[in-house]
Amino acid sequence: MSEIKWVVPMSSGNHVIEFSHGTTTGSRLIKVDGKEVVRQDWMFRLVGEETFTVGPxxxxxxLKIEAVGGVTYSYKLYLKEKLLEKYVREAAKNMLIWKVILPSGFKQRIAIEKDTLDIWVGNEKIEAESGFTDNGxxxxxxxxGKQFQILVFTSxxxxxxxxxxxxxDGELCVPQDP
Incomplete structure (x- = not known):
């Protein structure tokens, strides 16, 4: 039995993908954030592909399963038809993340997608009041109960x-790495 885990950063948060592969029975189990999304109990073909979705x-x-030789397999994860590493690199360029401590003491993750200006608080996309300023x-x-403001302007x-x-709360927050 082979088991592998990937952590995929997205604007909605980090999503965990777990994969178990029965290398003798061909069984396949894929979980996304702990929820089972694919289960194949018995398969004659040990290699192939499984498709599923991630996040809200x-x-x-x-997930592509290939034989490398003998009973050794390689597992490649693709998101939006891009290899995981490339997807993560491109997503990091399109996303800004801040971590703030709310009045309740709770540490909250706030993300903005630069191309759509969608705002995510934790795992939820929120609606914000949008407007124009002199600069952007x-x-x-x-x-x-606290006001947040995201400013977008040209440098x-x-x-x-x-x-x-x-x-x-009147202070500029420093962005974090995804």
Whole structure:
């Protein structure tokens, strides 16, 4: 029995994909965030592919099982038809994440997708009040009675591009790595 686990960072949070492969029976079990999404109990063919989705945005995923030699197998995970490593690299370029401590003491993860300006708080996409400013745009939302503001504006420098800032309780928050 081979078992492997991947952690996939997305705007909705880190999602855990677990895979168990019965190398004698061909059985396959895939779990996403602890929930079973694929189960094949007995298969004559030990190699092949399984498809499923990940996260609330239902990102298409494909797990490819290949024989490397004898009874050794390789497992490749694809998201949106990109190998996991490439998907993670591209997603990191399109996402900013901040971690803030709310008045209740709870540490909350806030993410913004740069291309759509969708805001995710924890695992939930939230609606924000959007508007334009003199320099760009802003999105306003409230968590635990506190005002949050995401400002999006141009840096004025070609190599820096667009700047995204989170202001919480009047203070600028520093983004984290995905």
């Amino acid at each position: 945005k239902k990102v298409p995923a494909r 745009s802003e999105q306003l939302f409230v968590l635990e 004025g420098k070609r190599h820096e591009g667009i700047i995204h800032q989170l202001i919480y």
